[in-house]
Amino acid sequence: MPEGKIIKALSGFYYVSNENGVVQCRGRGIFRKNKITPLVGDEVVFQAENDKEGYILEVKERKNELVRPPIANVDQAILVFSAVEPEFSTALLDRFLVLVEYNHIKPIICITKMDLTNDEQKSRLDGFAGDYRNAGYEVIFTSSETSEGLEKLSPHIEGKISVFAGQSGVGKSSLLNAIRPDLDLKTDVISSHLGRGKHTTRHVELLSIKNGLVADTPGFSSLEFTDLEVEELNACFPDIAQISEDCKFRGCLHMAEPKCAVKTAVVSGTLPEYRYEHYKDFLLEIKDRKPRY
Template sequence: MPEGKIMKALSGFYYVKTADDIYQCRGRGLFRKKKVTPLVGDNVVFDIQENKDGYITEIKERRNELKRPAVANIDQAIIVVSAKEPDFSTLLLDRFLILVETNDIEPIIFISKVDVLSSREFEAIQDYQTIYREIGYKVEMISVKDDRDLDQLSDYFTNRISVIAGQSGVGKSSLLNRLNSNLNIETNEISTSLGRGKHTTRHVELVDIYQGLVADTPGFSSLEFETLELEALASCFPEMKERQQDCKFRGCLHVKEPKCAIKQAVEANDIAKFRYEHYLQFYQEIQNRKPRY
């Protein structure tokens, strides 16, 4: 039976691409019984019926998967955050980074809408860019109106499968439309009353960008740490992970423990204070999370 990759999921149908065609498929009932849902990015085996319709019979083993957005086998996650409208938020950015880090996917940060900044605002965003780059993240400041900014992004996409994610209204669809003019992904302006965009994406789909594939996904309004455990949280902060072994006590959670290397690094400005404050906020959130049964 033929094999292919799920390129789009919409209304119970899965569009599977092979080397020479795309087939509209449904999932077998056995997946529902096993509580397994085919995801965009899955490599699958399928049985062709009439008129290029078929049924997915097997889902190959996944390298990784995300729940929101629902996509599998991703090489990297491109997190788009706006410099303005909506305002740049390190808290929201760090939430996305934690989600990506927990799934062992490489994160890349695009800061959009830098063309609307004043010189002082631009310098402030540059300072944040420096902080995140020193942590080890790849960070690009871009404007979808500037062809030079877009041309420098091509190497990020070539021969890679990427998920592009971010808060509604940060310009994800505008970016994809500029990178591939054939897409015509619909976008809406920022709602002045809500302070966020009304993103019209309703499904996940892999689209061609610079000889790679990118999953355009519905926008997010919040991210919850549903499965992340307290003991694993610090490892999702690269600058904390590399210092954990220097704490005096094994199993240090970097909150109240004495001789904590993380807290010492914060005091010495080797770890950005706002990053540690976000760690504490996420720590409390996970600690107060209602148990699931």
């Protein structure tokens, strides 16, 4: 049986790329029975008599998967955040980072719309970028209008499966258009009333860019930690995880425990206070999460 990769999912159809082209497939009923939903990025086994009437027979084992956006087997997540319009948010960025870290996907932070910033905003963003770089993250400043930073971002895309993710309206599609102009992805303006963008991307699709595959995904405004457990949150903050090795108690949650190295690092300025505050907020959110039955 032929094998291929799902590069687009739309209206119940899965478009499978293989050595002979792209085949439009449906999923067999067994997937619904076994509660398996094929995802963009899945390696699959399929059968087809032509390029319009194929059926997916098997989904190969995944190395990772995301729920929002729905995609599998990702090498890295390029988290696109705007400098302004909408305003840069460390709280939202940390939510994305936690989700990506939990799924063992390498994150790259991309701050775009730098052409719209003034000197004060640039200085503030430089400070945040320094904090995240100290935590071990790659941070790239870009602009779709001036092409700033595109030469730094493009090499990261080559030979990888990347997911472009971020809040709606931050300019993901504009950035992809700037990297590969012939894509002509639909973009939209920010709502002045709501301060956020419309969802211009309606589905997940893998696009061929710079000898890699990039998923342009629907934007979204919130993330929930549906599977993350309290004990796992520490590892999703690499800077906190490293400092926590010096905590007196193994399994320290950095809340009320004595001789906590993380709390000491906040006081000394080694760990940015906002990172610690976000950690505490997320921890309480996970604790307060309603149990699933």
